[in-house]
Amino acid sequence: DVVLTQTPPTLSATIGQSVSISCRSSQSLLHSNGNTYLNWLLQRPGQPPQLLIYLVSRLESGVPNRFSGSGSGTDFTLKISGVEAEDLGVYYCVQSTHAPWTFGGGTKLELK
Amino acid sequence: QVQLKESGPGLVQPSQTLSLTCTVSGFSLMDYSVHWVRQPPGKGLEWMGRMKYDGDTYYNSALKSRLSISRDTSKSQVFLKMNSLQTEDTAIYYCTRDYFDYWGQGVMVTVSS
Numbered sequence: 001d002v003v004l005t006q007t008p009p010t011l012s013a014t015i016g017q018s019v020s021i022s023c024r025s026s027q028s029l030l031h032s033n034g035n036t037y038l039n040w041l042l043q044r045p046g047q048p049p050q051l052l053i054y055l056v057s058r059l060e061s062g063v064p065n066r067f068s069g070s071g072s073g074t075d076f077t078l079k080i081s082g083v084e085a086e087d088l089g090v091y092y093c094v095q096s097t098h099a100p101w102t103f104g105g106g107t108k109l110e111l112k
Numbered sequence: 113q114v115q116l117k118e119s120g121p122g123l124v125q126p127s128q129t130l131s132l133t134c135t136v137s138g139f140s141l142m143d144y145s146v147h148w149v150r151q152p153p154g155k156g157l158e159w160m161g162r163m164k165y166d167g168d169t170y171y172n173s174a175l176k177s178r179l180s181i182s183r184d185t186s187k188s189q190v191f192l193k194m195n196s197l198q199t200e201d202t203a204i205y206y207c208t209r210d211y212f213d214y215w216g217q218g219v220m221v222t223v224s225s
Contacts, residue, residue, distance in 0.1 A: 001173075039212055048206055048215040049157065060213065092157055094212055099170055101147065103157040 002026055004093050004104035012112040013083045021107045023093035025074040030097070037096035040069055040078045043106075044089040052091075053078065083109070114138035116146070116207050116216035123222050124197050130221060134190040134207030141165065141183055144210045146190045148181065150203040151218075158203075163190050197223045 003026040013019050029036045038056050041049040051060045053069035056076060066081045080087055088111060093104040120132035134146060141163070148160040161171040161181045169181050180193045190207060204218040 037211070041212060043157075048218050049208075049212070050215070051211075051213045054211055054213070090156075094157075094159075096211060100172055101159045101162070103149075103159060106156045 001100055002029070002095055002098045002102050004095060004102055006091075006093060006104035006107050008107060009105065010108045010110065012110050014112050015083060015085060017083050017112075018079065018081045019083060019109070020080075021078045021091055021093075023071075023076045023078070023104050025076070025095060027098070028073045029076075029095050030073060035097075036072065038069075038071070038076050039094050039096070040067075041092045041094060042087070042089050043092065044086075047089075049092060080109075085111070114209065114214045116209065116214055118205060118207055118216045118219040120205075120219050120221065122220060123224065124201075125225050126198055126223055128197055129193060129195045130197055130201070132192040132205055132219060132221075134192070134216060136188045136190070136207075136209075139209070141185045141188060141190065146183075146210070147208050147212070148190075148192050149206045149208055150201075151206070152200070152203045160192070160205075199223050 005024045007022045029038050036056050040053040043049040052063050057069040068079045070077050090106045090108045092106050115137045117135050124130050145164045147162045150158050163181050178194050183190045202223045204220050206218045208215045
């Protein structure tokens with residue numbers, strides 16, 4: 001199974017600060033069809049997860065453009081350019097390239 | 113609009129069977145796959161299994177011996193059955209569409225006598 005390792009596990013930020021979260025995969029997430037099925041989710045307290053980024057870097061409809069995704073192969077990054085209070089919660093990466101589907105362990109974004 | 117809603121018992125006794133239903137609207141189960149994902153209290157997300165749009169299923173190997181996923185396309189419902197429940201199966205159970213773009217609100221299941 002693909003193992004996704006997220007770092008850091010916890011991130012403290014001030015409002016307006018830019019932060020990055022890393023997601024490293026145990027094997028390449030490049031599918032034979034040329035797509036890389038790596039998504040980023042945000043789970044706010046008491047809520048189900050919501051999709052932020054799909055296919056590494058594509059912004060889901062309605063998601064603010066302060067969120068951006070990058071990477072390829074086995075190394076991926078989610079960047080928030082100017083944290084806002086509504087961004088607090090736990091971020092997960094998830095891969096759909098290889099069955100079984102797997103999630104990263106999560107990164108909790110807190111206010112400093 | 114796209115919606116998923118989980119339903120089922122909130123409390124299950126140890127060794128019993130859990131039965132959950134995911135009712136979807138705004139899309140067809142013959143066009144999109146549906147996954148089941150669970151989250152123990154205070155912990156991360158665990159992928160459990162998938163009902164593919166063509167009726168094929170795929171399970172987490174750690175749960176495969178206890179888990180069954182089925183569907184009724186006429187009712188737009190996907191079903192989860194898991195037997196031999198233990199306290200460590202206490203979790204919020206979610207259903208989510210295809211590439212995790214839409215999620216239900218989840219149902220909290222507690223395994224306790």
